[in-house]
Amino acid sequence: MGKVSIGLRGWRFDEEAVFAADGTVKPLANMNADARERIVRLSAMIGDPCDACYLRHGDEDIERCNPARAIYGEPLGEVLLCDDHEADFVYWFQEEGGKRLAGERELQSRFHEWFADGGRSPEGFELEHVEEDPGDVPEAPDPDEELPGLEAELEQMDEDELDALDLDIDDLDFE
Numbered sequence: 001m002g003k004v005s006i007g008l009r010g011w012r013f014d015e016e017a018v019f020a021a022d023g024t025v026k027p028l029a030n031m032n033a034d035a036r037e038r039i040v041r042l043s044a045m046i047g048d049p050c051d052a053c054y055l056r057h058g059d060e061d062i063e064r065c066n067p068a069r070a071i072y073g074e075p076l077g078e079v080l081l082c083d084d085h086e087a088d089f090v091y092w093f094q095e096e097g098g099k100r101l102a103g104e105r106e107l108q109s110r111f112h113e114w115f116a117d118g119g120r121s122p123e124g125f126e127l128e129h130v131e132e133d134p135g136d137v138p139e140a141p142d143p144d145e146e147l148p149g150l151e152a153e154l155e156q157m158d159e160d161e162l163d164a165l166d167l168d169i170d171d172l173d174f175e
């Protein structure tokens, strides 16, 4: 059974836990709670800009933000990063105390604070993408292509069904 990244590097899923044999996304009710929460969050965030770019440029200069290529952290405390800024996050995580927040949603705000204060990885700091083939992850991920069938399923569910799955979808916006 393979582990896959979907749309963005970072989060890994058991292929069988997420996809049916025909390659479509399994019904959410058939996934375990952790996979379900991450898939729904991921579907909302594929195509969003990098957090670090956004901290630099903001809404007024949104077109200067790179699309995120990687996702770290926990659902609702995610950090989205482009290729340029992933090294800053990994450096912060490994060398600047970020690791102590592994598994905490607070990881997101603490990284944002560090980056906004001018925190950057030093010259020459390199990422090791050891276990992943960069070819795995598409250049410009499209949620509908990466998670076929999921958007339609979410649109068809009413509030009660979503509540029953214990999903926090306040932040979901499909465009």
Ligand SMILES: [Zn+2]
Residues within 6 Å of the ligand: 050, 051, 052, 053, 054, 066, 081, 082, 083, 084, 085
């Ligand atoms: Zn960036």
